[in-house]
Amino acid sequence: MIGMAVRYGADFAGSTQEAPLGESLTLGDVTVRFTPAGHVLGSAQIAIEAGGTRVVVSGDYKRAEDPTCLPYEVVPCDVFITEATFGLPVFRHPDTRAEVKKLLDSVALFPERAHIVGAYALGKAQRVMALLREEGYDEPIHLHGAMERLTEFYKSEGIPLGDTPKVVASERSKLAGAIVICPPSSIQDLWSRRFPDPVTCFASGWMRVRARARQKGVELPLVISDHADWDDLCRTIRETGAGEVWVTHGQEDALVHWCSIHSIKARPLHMLGYGDEGEIEDAIVEPKDRS
Numbered sequence: 001m002i003g004m005a006v007r008y009g010a011d012f013a014g015s016t017q018e019a020p021l022g023e024s025l026t027l028g029d030v031t032v033r034f035t036p037a038g039h040v041l042g043s044a045q046i047a048i049e050a051g052g053t054r055v056v057v058s059g060d061y062k063r064a065e066d067p068t069c070l071p072y073e074v075v076p077c078d079v080f081i082t083e084a085t086f087g088l089p090v091f092r093h094p095d096t097r098a099e100v101k102k103l104l105d106s107v108a109l110f111p112e113r114a115h116i117v118g119a120y121a122l123g124k125a126q127r128v129m130a131l132l133r134e135e136g137y138d139e140p141i142h143l144h145g146a147m148e149r150l151t152e153f154y155k156s157e158g159i160p161l162g163d164t165p166k167v168v169a170s171e172r173s174k175l176a177g178a179i180v181i182c183p184p185s186s187i188q189d190l191w192s193r194r195f196p197d198p199v200t201c202f203a204s205g206w207m208r209v210r211a212r213a214r215q216k217g218v219e220l221p222l223v224i225s226d227h228a229d230w231d232d233l234c235r236t237i238r239e240t241g242a243g244e245v246w247v248t249h250g251q252e253d254a255l256v257h258w259c260s261i262h263s264i265k266a267r268p269l270h271m272l273g274y275g276d277e278g279e280i281e282d283a284i285v286e287p288k289d290r291s
Helices: 002-008 098-108 124-134 145-156 167-176 184-188 210-215 230-240 252-261 277-283
Strands: 024-027 031-038 044-049 055-057 078-084 113-116 142-143 179-182 197-201 220-222 244-250 267-268
Touching: 002 145, 044 184, 078 252, 098 124, 098 197, 098 220, 113 184, 124 142, 124 145, 124 179, 145 179, 167 267, 184 197, 197 267, 210 244, 230 252, 244 252, 252 267
Parallel strands: 055 078, 078 244, 113 179, 113 197, 142 179, 197 220, 244 267
Antiparallel strands: 024 031, 031 044, 044 055
């Protein structure tokens, strides 16, 4: 909730109520409990229980390691409503640390070039920074202005991200060999071309699809996702023990079919306003920064 206020302003909602992770709230005959989803800092899935039936709404989640947020917790349930952003067997994410090492290897190989990394402003950018630090990278990580507020919020929550100065227009020509993180839209913008011979990178699960990387002009695709891949979607469904699964936000049909061949009742749940990982981020208006 605090993260939403940082991003959208204190009046982002008409009213708010704090819901501590792991604690139950009672609303009439219904009990509601929030547990970590492992998606980004503060993300939660919701367990709703009434009349002896428990329904869990996953929201966006991942099972991969992330030093910036609490890990996903499996909640046994009767009905599991799961996302399916990467709900096709082709989406099997590689080891995230290996992807970060690819970035560091490229920085070492091309010290005369700036590496411009497109990453979503909430969660992905901070995860990439934290992983870089854990791999021993201690140089400043330069930020597009749209990344600044959320990055400072993560730091205030105790996430060690190191020195993250905002990019200053007059200093861009001096950033050879530096790592710069910006919103995905900025890697194709004039903003990114003002760096010394930039290597364009994009941290996203969609970089598994080479055509998407080519379409966005990405020289170094980094397959780093904050969503569960195919194997983790299937594993999570099994581990919940749910007898019924509703699938939304992505490739519903493939996961519904997988459930059916494993004798799990399933159906797609179409929700208005949901798109894929990139479409959602592109729809969010960030402060314009030309520095």
